[in-house]
Amino acid sequence: MKTPIFDAIVIGSGIAGGWAAKELTERGLRTLLIERGSEISHPRDYKSDFAAPWELQNRGLVPEALAQRDYPVQSKCYAFNEQSRDRFVNDREHPYEQVAPFDWIRGYQTGGRSMMWGRQCYRWSELDFTANYEDGHGTDWPIRYQDLAPWYDHVEAFAGISGNRDGLAQIPDGNFQPPMAMNCVEKAVKARIEKAFPDRRLIIGRAAHLTAPEKIHTDLGRGKCMNRNMCEQARGCSFGAYFSTPAATLPAARRTGRLEMVHDMVVREIIFDRERGRASGVRAVERDTLRPREFQAHLIFLCAGTLPSTQIMLNSVSEAFPNGIGNGSGVLGRYLMDHHMRVSAAGIYPGFEDHYYSGRRPNGIYIPRFRNLGHKRENYLRGFAYQGGGGRAGWRRGASEAGFGVDFKRRLRMPGPWYFYLSGFGEMLPRRENRVWLDPEKRDRWGMPLLHVEARWSENEYRMREDMLASAVEMLEAAGLKNINSSNEEHAPGLTIHEAGTARMGRDPKTSVLNAYNQCHQVPNLFVTDGASLASSPCQNPSLTLMALTARAVAFAVKKFRQGKV
Template sequence: MNIQAKGKESVTYDAIVVGSGISGGWAAKELTQKGLKVAMIERGRDVEHISGYTTAMQESWEFEHRGRVDNQARKDYWAGVRTGYTANEEHRHFFEKDIDNPYEETRRFDWIRGYHTGGRSLLWGRQSYRWNEKDFTANLEDGIGIDWPVRYKEIEPWYAYVEKFAGISGSKEGLDVLPDSEFQPAMELNCVEREVKKGIESKFPDRKMIIGRVAHLTNPTEEQKELGRSQCQFRNRCMRGCPYGAYFSTQAATLPAAKKTGNLTLINDKIVYQVIFDDEKKKAIGVKAIDQNTKEEVEFFAKVIFLNASAVNSAWILMQSKSKTHPNGLGNASDQLGRNIMDHHLGVGAGGKWDGFKDMYYFGRRPNGIYIPRFTNWGKDKRDFVRGFGYQGGASRGRASSDGFGKELKDANTQVGDWGINLGGFGETLPDPSNRFTLTENKDKWGLPIINFDAAWGKNEWKMREAMEAEAANMLEAAGVKDVHTFHDKEKAPGIGIHEMGTARMGHDPKTSVLNKHNQVWGAENVYVTDGAFMVSSSCVNPSLTYMAFTARAADHAVNELKKMNL
């Protein structure tokens, strides 16, 4: 049955939020709590908290292939297999089959998608770091891309706001390069990590090694407990979904908060592909969508629209939203829509062994590692590239190895192996308008245009990667780590960090950007984009915390503008 048969009133809301991932969940929470009737439209199926995490309590031996990738999965998840993320049978049901959701590549791009309630908020690495003041001025200072229209001081209170609700565990360090958050108690470094920390910091006074800052509850607040959340159980099976609600996800945090207001309508299986723009009213009035199961076309209407479909899909929607006023796509007078794709580059670093602590082990499986904040091009450190990188990694003990078989192999596998430690670099990517995606004439099974990616790392990223490899080895060797070896996967392509950014950037001018400083589309100010599409540069830290802060800020702005009758 066509939803419109029920009448336009039944599909009209104060606000529409497209997408239910990290930023979409935040938009729904903020808008409903401020009194708006909100429709959150998700293109994929519904996944309910706890009951939807079907593999959360299974042991490795209960999976048919012991969690490994089988031959059929290699075909179905061809792009995901390249990254190593998506085809593991423990959690592959939360990722989309690439064979059913095709895309094209002029230059390789690993596009990882999760279409269901919660999106990739069920799958993210949960590393949560604030940007620093320089991150917001670097483009201007380096003459790269365009200047951010926002500065750190403007977003600082919003960082604090979202951190208190989400729950970020970490340690206060007082670093300019990595501002402190509103923290819950930090997780602990293990014995080897503490020794390596001492070695690195004594030999390199300008560098710090700290515990990662993660969106895991270690001491839940009363507000978090009321939503049904509890502290982290150190199972490290997070990508299966957390039945305890210990890590931040839409299902565990923002969705139940939005539902408590009675103002939320969650709509699943509807692929939004276009914003409806009224040329006479000079504003958007709704969205068009296709039911992913029946292929029925439907429309929804609202006073304000938040696009949170992910950086690529939000720009894909804007590209298809053409009108007399916006012939090149909504807000695309600058021709920047789909351009400036950024991601974080990784797959390079070093590892080694630690002698000693043979009698030591650790309790549980900590879902977190160490973090070494950026030190290149900071202070007195100057390089032949701009910007910088951090390191993530950690120390652990595996099983003892054996070249034998039968009883000898079984006996070895019951013993604990040596301590090992690794540092993996995580580098900033510069905005480049030639790194982009376009719409092809080819269509998917819903009759919607397929995307073609054309992006690659630039000269700056390749120079940075050399330093990422060398400095990782230098630090480990200086700290006393043995048998240090480096690694550098030169086949890694954009998309590997799953941090797509920049496809509908904000700016000062509609001639050079798609959004204004409040995340509003130029010329359609009742449309907000607050996922990774709005980013103007990428920093070298995980971006999700920044998406949360900007989304909360934009929702506050939208409600205030609605009250003033400006939207």
């Protein structure tokens, strides 16, 4: 049978891939969405969405022997547990080479890591898009905040981002659902921190959770967040309240009638037609049978994830591109980044013993970046932010308290003291030596060369971490907390799961892979809109920016497609 030619192929169904499929189909293009993992149907396949801990075989835990044998990397993730284990890849079956320690957290299924993410959504600002140009680290972004602002509006309205309009230049206000409420201790800590440090603000987190669904959401079957916080355990959300590909963008794409989707299909390379100077399709292999397949299209959107997308590009060699498709600059695979974290402080807040809160809010507080915003400069570049929150200790506190018997159990039935904590997230500078490349000999079972990953923190990140720790402690002290404990825990890049770079955007084809519209400089019908495209990675979470970049790139690509220019 003759292979059908699609208008567009989207590789990967995660946050970027789901948005690409939605936007392409809604703009009239017949689109094929290729997912290497298994199919998950919303909400049918959320097997433990309503399960209580005592209803689970291992009470939510993964046996240590199993975790170390099959998930030595994945089990480091905070969301890895008995309920979510099937969302994470088996490390034995998906090897890679760690030249320097790098914790590559992956999920291969419908929706990719949109089934597992933390859902924090903050706009980047003009400060973030000019940083590379201002301090000379990395290549200048080919866009500025104003280029992306209307696309932030667009994706926020559809995804449903709850948050408050705080008037802060470093995290511009957006098109928000009503904000979630702070509890009494969070409000008290906010007042004290902002009084002691006028340059710092404590706000409610901005999260991809519906608090007041609109017709655009209910038409897709999405409902209001029930404040269960089961999503923290990557179970999925049967209400469709938190944004994911299966709950939101995929149903939107399917209702156009222009989407086809295949699962269990591992894309190995992009086919380049040298005569036309265009990509003509992709070569893939069926995950279970290893049967080779080819798919053809006029447009290719590569959204497999930062490292998988770069792996595919590096493996797409031809006479025209012996070092990987679109790699005339030689920077493909370079400038890998992630956020650094695990700098934290926590303490006990005296008082409010007669107060409690309702539900389990799936969101925390946020202290936006306050360093290096003006003329005063620290002994490091860029900045950091904090996530955190307050609550009352529950019965689990008994694990670290002395006692036994009836009186001890009765005491644990009552809420414990109020606590509050801060956890920092800092920017990593783009550096050429942080990179990935393909093994010349070793391949996985699907014929893909193994990826070598080499990334290390620099002195800039270590100096930043010292300030992150000191600032967290001084804020908790000013807020009146007692018994403050702090931690600066070393960890490898990758574990924050905000990996970025390796196929960066830029103005100059000699120093970048993609242009201002995520379009490959040398292959005009190839677009890369996942984290690989980022030229820097500010301390805000990246997912909202990837949504906006994807929607913007699709609008541009479809326009050029209609004009016959790609």
